[in-house]
Amino acid sequence: MTDSVRDALRAEVVDDAFTLAAYPESETPFISSKDDAKDGLDDMEDALFDLHEMMFAAKERAVLLVLQGTDASGKNGTIKHVVRLVNPAGVKIASFGEPTEEEKQHHFLWRIKREVPGPGMLGVFDRSHYEDVLVPIAEQTLDDDTVAERFEEIRSFEADLVDRGVTVVKCLLHISYDEQRERFLRRLRRHDKRWKFRESDLDTRRLWDRYRLAYGRVVQETSTEDAPWYIVPSDHKWYRNWAVARLLIESWEDMDLSYPQPDLDLDALRAALEDPA
Amino acid sequence: MTDSVRDALRAEVVDDAFTLAAYPESETPFISSKDDAKDGLDDMEDALFDLHEMMFAAKERAVLLVLQGTDASGKNGTIKHVVRLVNPAGVKIASFGEPTEEEKQHHFLWRIKREVPGPGMLGVFDRSHYEDVLVPIAEQTLDDDTVAERFEEIRSFEADLVDRGVTVVKCLLHISYDEQRERFLRRLRRHDKRWKFRESDLDTRRLWDRYRLAYGRVVQETSTEDAPWYIVPSDHKWYRNWAVARLLIESWEDMDLSYPQPDLDLDALRAALEDPA
Numbered sequence: 001m002t003d004s005v006r007d008a009l010r011a012e013v014v015d016d017a018f019t020l021a022a023y024p025e026s027e028t029p030f031i032s033s034k035d036d037a038k039d040g041l042d043d044m045e046d047a048l049f050d051l052h053e054m055m056f057a058a059k060e061r062a063v064l065l066v067l068q069g070t071d072a073s074g075k076n077g078t079i080k081h082v083v084r085l086v087n088p089a090g091v092k093i094a095s096f097g098e099p100t101e102e103e104k105q106h107h108f109l110w111r112i113k114r115e116v117p118g119p120g121m122l123g124v125f126d127r128s129h130y131e132d133v134l135v136p137i138a139e140q141t142l143d144d145d146t147v148a149e150r151f152e153e154i155r156s157f158e159a160d161l162v163d164r165g166v167t168v169v170k171c172l173l174h175i176s177y178d179e180q181r182e183r184f185l186r187r188l189r190r191h192d193k194r195w196k197f198r199e200s201d202l203d204t205r206r207l208w209d210r211y212r213l214a215y216g217r218v219v220q221e222t223s224t225e226d227a228p229w230y231i232v233p234s235d236h237k238w239y240r241n242w243a244v245a246r247l248l249i250e251s252w253e254d255m256d257l258s259y260p261q262p263d264l265d266l267d268a269l270r271a272a273l274e275d276p277a
Numbered sequence: 278m279t280d281s282v283r284d285a286l287r288a289e290v291v292d293d294a295f296t297l298a299a300y301p302e303s304e305t306p307f308i309s310s311k312d313d314a315k316d317g318l319d320d321m322e323d324a325l326f327d328l329h330e331m332m333f334a335a336k337e338r339a340v341l342l343v344l345q346g347t348d349a350s351g352k353n354g355t356i357k358h359v360v361r362l363v364n365p366a367g368v369k370i371a372s373f374g375e376p377t378e379e380e381k382q383h384h385f386l387w388r389i390k391r392e393v394p395g396p397g398m399l400g401v402f403d404r405s406h407y408e409d410v411l412v413p414i415a416e417q418t419l420d421d422d423t424v425a426e427r428f429e430e431i432r433s434f435e436a437d438l439v440d441r442g443v444t445v446v447k448c449l450l451h452i453s454y455d456e457q458r459e460r461f462l463r464r465l466r467r468h469d470k471r472w473k474f475r476e477s478d479l480d481t482r483r484l485w486d487r488y489r490l491a492y493g494r495v496v497q498e499t500s501t502e503d504a505p506w507y508i509v510p511s512d513h514k515w516y517r518n519w520a521v522a523r524l525l526i527e528s529w530e531d532m533d534l535s536y537p538q539p540d541l542d543l544d545a546l547r548a549a550l551e552d553p554a
Contacts, residue, residue, distance in 0.1 A: 050469070057472040079366050089356050089370055089403060126366060181550050188543055192327070195334040195537040202549055260472040266465055272479055273458050 005030065005246040011172075011219045011229040018220035020212055025176040026235035029243075037238040041081075044245050048085045051252035052122055054259055056090035059120035061255050062166045065248065066125045068134075069173030070211060071201045072183035074234050075126050078173065081241045082248070083124055092117050095126040108132040108150065109157055117166065122248075129154055130218055137214040138207055151221040158227040167251045168227040171244055172215065173234040177208055282307065282523040288449075288496045288506040295497035297489055302453040303512035306520075314515040318358075321522050325362045328529035329399055331536055333367035336397035338532050339443045342525065343402045345411075346450030347488060348478045349460035351511050352403050355450065358518045359525070360401055369394050372403040385409040385427065386434055394443065399525075406431055407495055414491035415484055428498040435504040444528045445504040448521055449492065450511040454485055 008029045011018060031037045055061050065083070067075040083091060094115035103111045109129055117123025133150050136142035142150075158168050175183075184201065187193040204211065223229040230247055234240040285306045288295060308314045332338050342360070344352040360368060371392035380388045386406055394400025410427050413419035419427075435445050452460075461478065464470040481488065500506040507524055511517040 053469070076364075076366055080364055084361060084365050087353075087357055088361050088365060088368060088401075089353055089372060091365060091370075093366055093368075095366065124365075184550055185547065188541070188546060191538065192330070192536045194541070195539060197539065197541065197546075199541070199546075202546065259469045261468065262471060262474065264465070264471070264474065264476070269465060269474075269476075269479070270462065273461055 003030070004250060005243055006228075006230065006250050009230040009232060009243060009247070011223045011231050013220050013223050016220065018223070019216050020172075020174065020219075020231070023174055023231045023233065025174050025179065025233050027233045028236060028239040029233075031239055031242060034236070034238045037236075037242040040242050041238075041245055044242075044249060045085050047249055048082075048245060049087065051249060051257060052086040052090060054257035055122075055252060055255065056087060056120045058257065058260050060165060061257075062117040062119055062121050062123065063248065063251055064117055064123045064125065064161060064166050064168045065244075066128045066130070066168065066170040067173060068128060068130050068171065068215075069234065070175065070180060070208075071204060072180050072187070073173035073175045074237055074240050075173060077237055078171075078240060078244050079124060079126065081237075082245050083122070085245070086122060090120060091122050091124065093124045093126065096128055096131060109153060112157075116161065119165070123166075129157070130222075133218055133221075134211065134214045137217055138210040154222055155224060158222070158224070162226045167255070169247050169251055170222075170227060170229045171232050171247065172219065172229055173240060174231050175234045179235045180205065280307070281527060282520055283505075283507065283527050286507040286509060286520060286524070288500045288508050290497050290500050293497065295500070296493050297451065297496075297508070300451060300508045300510065302451050302456065302510050304510045305513060305516040306510075308516055308519055311513070311515045314513075314519040317519050318515075318522055321526060322362050324526055325359075325522060326364065328526060328534055329363040329367060331534035332399075332529060332532065333364060333397045335534065335537050337442060338534075339394045339396055339398050339400065340525065340528055341394055341400045341402065341438060341443050341445045342521075343405045343407070343445065343447040344450060345405060345407050345448065345492075346511065347452065347457060347485075348481060349457050349464070350450035350452045351514055351517050352450060354514055355448075355517060355521050356401060356403065358514075359521050360399070362522070363399060367397060368399050368401065370401040370403065373405055373408060386430060389434075393438065396442070400443075406434070407499075410495055410498075411488065411491045414494055415487040431499055432501060435499070435501070439503040444532070446524055446528055447499075447504060447506045448509050448524065449496065449506055450517060451508050452511045456512045457482065 028037070031040065055063070067078055069075055079093065083093070092115065096111065099108075099111070112129045115123065115125070133147060133154070137147060161168055184197065187197045219229045219231075232240055232243050305314070308317065332340070344355055346352055356370065360370070369392065373388065376385075376388070389406045392400065392402070410424060410431070414424060438445055461474065464474045496506045496508075509517055509520050
């Protein structure tokens with residue numbers, strides 16, 4: 001058995017087909033309890049910080065963390081609990097809501113491309129270009145040819161990122177219908193969370209099965225060798241945080257990072273510093 | 278005596294004159310020891326998070342935290358230790374290095390205006406438009422009229438921000454010549470910090486007194502009623518972190534923030550959620 005979380009969570013597209021039904025939302029590969037996950041995340045803190053800082057210092061590679069999932073699946077929670085562990089100066093977060101009027105005038109990748117992380121950065125997409133295929137598929141608002149074209153453009157956009165040294169980590173935060181209900185009820189109960197709830201969230205929930213199928217289709221069409229999807233079981237928040245942290249660490253470990261060592265004449269510099277003004 | 282850190286650290290421009298010489302770099306108003314500062318910062322964590330989250334949720338007001346100071350004054354450290362305490366989804370950090378060729382083609386405020394925080398956001402400037410007056414003054418590369426014009430444009434740019442509901446918190450991270458030497462030596466010693474050191478940092482250090490005077494001039498010209506400068510004694514990192522956190526909290530407290538309470542029919546929503554799909 002592998003101990004790679006990427007291997008364990010990578011979506012398996014078999015014979016060009018993929019279904020989310022095969023992925024339990026509450027399983028916790030490698031992790032036996034909440035404490036176990038929390039200890040694991042604590043243990044990863046230094047490595048997360050250092051690996052990210054090395055990438056930031058070297059300004060060559062980059063990571064794009066794509067967070068997708070239904071309402072209340074934990075996109076913001078992942079940012080709060082995992083992304084917050086690294087140096088914020090090297091992080092660029094972009095949230096993609098419904099396109100604005102200006103955005104609608106442009107190609108659907110226009111607003112996305114403007115937010116691609118530059119060299120050294122960890123970019124985080126809170127929702128992403130995948131909304132532009134998920135919603136039309138689930139709500140049946142685009143014809144098949146246009147959807148197929150968008151898939152092709154997404155694959156080519158991501159392949160181009162990978163070519164430029166950006167590792168694309170696509171996480172589907174996978175929660176169950178029941179867990180979403182619990183989280184919605186909690187939001188309604190808490191005065192400091194209620195603002196996150198919109199009536200339209202219930203409309204989307206009513207299309208649960210159609211969105212499930214749409215997600216399956218998206219994974220099937222866009223889980224490529226270089227930019228695979230990871231299905232992150234997310235009914236347990238502690239597992240989700242642990243798993244996303246591991247996915248980032250494994251991605252950074254692949255980059256063979258180290259702190260740049262500038263070619264400095266250390267003795268001369270030290271002597272110059274000891275001199276009075 | 279007031280217990281407002283803003284009142285205590287606000288730059289005092291008297292008779293149109295200001296000099297940094299009157300501000301000790303290692304004093305620690307309100308704080309008696311490193312432990313005291315660390316406990317204070319711990320105690321502020323929840324308030325920082327909540328106040329920022331309320332502003333983020335309401336999407337009306339914004340804060341622009343401007344971090345200025347010489348090399349090694351702790352701009353990045355402040356981001357790491359203070360800014361990291363709030364929800365990263367509501368933070369936008371911009372670092373301004375030497376202008377690129379593209380940026381040089383534009384007005385000096387062009388790249389600045391693109392990074393102004395939108396409603397609800399905490400914007401952080403790691404260096405800022407102030408570089409465009411500090412450097413020319415210290416290095417004597419611009420004539421007086423042009424400098425005066427830039428000051429005028431900066432005052433009007435910031436007044437406009439304040440009119441639009443953006444609180445501008447300008448922090449001069451104030452370190453001594455000796456402390457900078459210690460920090461440079463530490464950077465040279467540590468393999469994970471050496472990448473931050475550039476030979477040109479020493480050239481700037483040689484112009485220490487001229488930069489001091491330039492900072493004095495900048496404060497004198499741009500410390501306005503609505504967008505004052507705070508001189509943050511920064512020889513002690515723990516004091517700097519504590520003080521910047523307090524400045525943010527006091528700014529947010531002025532906004533009378535609360536979590537938005539959307540007008541929802543809670544009973545109906547709960548009933549709808551209990552229904553099967």
